[in-house]
Amino acid sequence: MFAKQLTIFIENRTGRLCEVLNVLKKNDVNILSLSLADTTEFGLLRLIVDKPEAGKERLAEGGFSSLLSDISIIKIPHSVGSLQELLEVIDNSGVNIEYMYGLSIEDDNAYVVLKASDAEKVDKILDENGVVTVGCEDLIHIK
Amino acid sequence: MIWNESKECMSRDEMSHLQSKRLVKLVNYVYHNVEFYRKKMQAVGLLPGDISGIEDITKLPFTTKDDLRDNYPFGLFAVPNTEIVRIHASSGTTGKATVVGYTRRDLDVWAECVARCMTMAGITKDDIIQVAYGYGLFTGGLGAHDGAQNIGATVVPMSTGNSKKLTTMMVDFGATAIACTPSYLLHISEVLEAEGLLDKIKLRAAICGAEPWTEKMRNEIEEKLGIKAYDIYGLSEVMGPGVACDCEFHRGLHVCEDHFYPEVLNSETLTPVADGVLGELAFTTLTKEGIPLIRYRTKDLTSLDRTPCECGRTSARISRFKGRVDDMLIIRGVNVFPSQVEAALVDCKEVTPHYMMIVDRVNNLDTLEIQVELDPKFYTDEVRALEALNKKIGHIINQALGLNAKIKLVEPKTLIRSEGKAVHVIDKRKLY
Numbered sequence: 413m414f415a416k417q418l419t420i421f422i423e424n425r426t427g428r429l430c431e432v433l434n435v436l437k438k439n440d441v442n443i444l445s446l447s448l449a450d451t452t453e454f455g456l457l458r459l460i461v462d463k464p465e466a467g468k469e470r471l472a473e474g475g476f477s478s479l480l481s482d483i484s485i486i487k488i489p490h491s492v493g494s495l496q497e498l499l500e501v502i503d504n505s506g507v508n509i510e511y512m513y514g515l516s517i518e519d520d521n522a523y524v525v526l527k528a529s530d531a532e533k534v535d536k537i538l539d540e541n542g543v544v545t546v547g548c549e550d551l552i553h554i555k
Numbered sequence: 556m557i558w559n560e561s562k563e564c565m566s567r568d569e570m571s572h573l574q575s576k577r578l579v580k581l582v583n584y585v586y587h588n589v590e591f592y593r594k595k596m597q598a599v600g601l602l603p604g605d606i607s608g609i610e611d612i613t614k615l616p617f618t619t620k621d622d623l624r625d626n627y628p629f630g631l632f633a634v635p636n637t638e639i640v641r642i643h644a645s646s647g648t649t650g651k652a653t654v655v656g657y658t659r660r661d662l663d664v665w666a667e668c669v670a671r672c673m674t675m676a677g678i679t680k681d682d683i684i685q686v687a688y689g690y691g692l693f694t695g696g697l698g699a700h701d702g703a704q705n706i707g708a709t710v711v712p713m714s715t716g717n718s719k720k721l722t723t724m725m726v727d728f729g730a731t732a733i734a735c736t737p738s739y740l741l742h743i744s745e746v747l748e749a750e751g752l753l754d755k756i757k758l759r760a761a762i763c764g765a766e767p768w769t770e771k772m773r774n775e776i777e778e779k780l781g782i783k784a785y786d787i788y789g790l791s792e793v794m795g796p797g798v799a800c801d802c803e804f805h806r807g808l809h810v811c812e813d814h815f816y817p818e819v820l821n822s823e824t825l826t827p828v829a830d831g832v833l834g835e836l837a838f839t840t841l842t843k844e845g846i847p848l849i850r851y852r853t854k855d856l857t858s859l860d861r862t863p864c865e866c867g868r869t870s871a872r873i874s875r876f877k878g879r880v881d882d883m884l885i886i887r888g889v890n891v892f893p894s895q896v897e898a899a900l901v902d903c904k905e906v907t908p909h910y911m912m913i914v915d916r917v918n919n920l921d922t923l924e925i926q927v928e929l930d931p932k933f934y935t936d937e938v939r940a941l942e943a944l945n946k947k948i949g950h951i952i953n954q955a956l957g958l959n960a961k962i963k964l965v966e967p968k969t970l971i972r973s974e975g976k977a978v979h980v981i982d983k984r985k986l987y
Contacts, residue, residue, distance in 0.1 A: 417936065419934065419935075419936035421929055421934060421941075421964075421966060422966065423965055423969070449938045451938060451942070453963055454941065454964060454965075456936060456937075456938055456941070458936055475968065476966075477929075477931035477934060477967045477968075478934070479931075479935065479936055481936050510937055511938075527936065527937075
């Protein structure tokens with residue numbers, strides 16, 4: 413399955429990130445994970461939040477455009493080598509990974525957010541190999 | 556020294572007489588050879604016979620850059636292409652270039668005018684001159700080249716783009732003069748300084764133009780390089796560099812008045828103002844065959860001085876430019892209109908039509924940054940896609956302006972929206 417990720421384009425200037433986060437805070441949108449890709453001129457703030465659709469609307473009201481896109485949140489065992497094994501499965505299918513970042517860690521499991529050049533194909537391969545993918549709502553109760 | 560004393564030191568009466576004779580001939584010439592002028596004259600009920608002297612020039616309609624664009628490419632030429640031996644072009648206000656054509660005689664007049672200017676700068680046949688304006692469609696390179704060759708100087712056609720080669724040759728050849736934009740010369744002085752070559756050059760004169768510059772810049776150039784720097788003016792529509800130049804007294808630029816009749820107009824009424832009063836400069840090309848222009852509005856702001864100069868020349872002088880009537884920018888010697896950027900961005904659907912041009916001068920070289928707003932509809936979560944977009948816009952802008960610009964993608968709705976006339980330019984250079 414796919415989960416929704418919220419992406420915000422922000423210019424690389426002081427205080428801009430804080431302004432975005434302030435909108436989310438005021439509207440009770442909880443951030444479960446984030447990745448900030450930075451270049452010299454701009455950054456892409458990618459967020460996994462508990463309420464993606466509402467988050468997008470609240471951000472728009474606050475003057476920030478954002479994008480909702482499909483990504484995979486993959487559950488893997490919290491043990492040495494499991495991420496490498498996952499990537500081997502994906503690499504063997506010939507699909508390129510656009511970006512990836514880590515997410516909440518439980519005692520037994522960890523989660524990674526992954527965007528591949530061919531998302532459908534990756535999703536199918538993961539299913540075939542018995543790899544579990546989850547949605548944002550599944551993460552809310554992780555402590 | 557004076558290159559052509561009989562013309563440059565004529566009495567005002569003689570000059571006025573010569574201009575009258577040439578204007579009468581010109582009006583007949585364009586009336587019979589250029590449909591555009593014939594129609595324009597007919598529209599105001601004017602016949603060639605109505606113009607009997609230079610004082611009648613105000614009866615004639617103006618010509619603008621838009622007229623050149625509307626008649627692109629050769630519509631205003633007065634001769635068939637068999638008589639045209641050279642084409643030059645400069646930026647138009649939109650995508651289309653402003654095209655001009657020269658007959659063999661036009662090129663001779665041009666080389667004569669540039670020779671006068673070079674002589675004003677004290678350059679003679681004994682000099683080795685590096686021409687570091689761009690060679691090509693731009694009039695700077697070939698114009699300065701032909702003029703320098705005309706006086707018999709040793710011309711080194713450097714063109715632009717390789718400062719290291721230029722400084723090396725300046726030292727090795729013992730170059731004594733250079734023709735380039737003033738900002739580029741300041742940059743060259745820094746390169747020379749960094750390489751420890753400042754005391755090894757033989758340079759003594761520079762003839763600088765193609766962009767506005769200040770007295771402060773002149774002092775800086777002269778001090779740094781230990782040379783004399785002169786201001787040469789021109790525009791491709793009228794001819795190219797050599798329309799006017801300043802002498803060693805630096806009290807305005809002497810216009811080659813026997814070829815280019817200058818008028819300074821009140822910006823509102825478009826009627827000529829008194830000498831010394833600021834207004835828009837217009838030129839009538841008294842002797843041009845290829846693309847003669849009647850009362851061509853340059854959009855440059857200046858004033859006229861017809862009193863004799865200490866150098867002995869009697870030609871009218873135009874003051875240092877005080878600005879522009881329109882929004883044209885000159886960046887690294889290239890004419891740039893904000894409307895060109897607008898036209899280029901229209902086809903790029905990933906960005907909104909809002910943009911801001913930030914012009915600055917860093918290490919004496921002009922920089923242009925263009926900020927464009929991302930369109931939220933084309934948002935992406937991949938850095939790669941944004942970098943590709945940045946590159947694509949950079950390419951589009953380069954194609955449109957003939958100039959490299961730094962593109963900066965900004966968040967939607969963050970560029971200033973003005974309520975009246977849109978502000979698209981922030982020029983930090985303070986050139987006027």
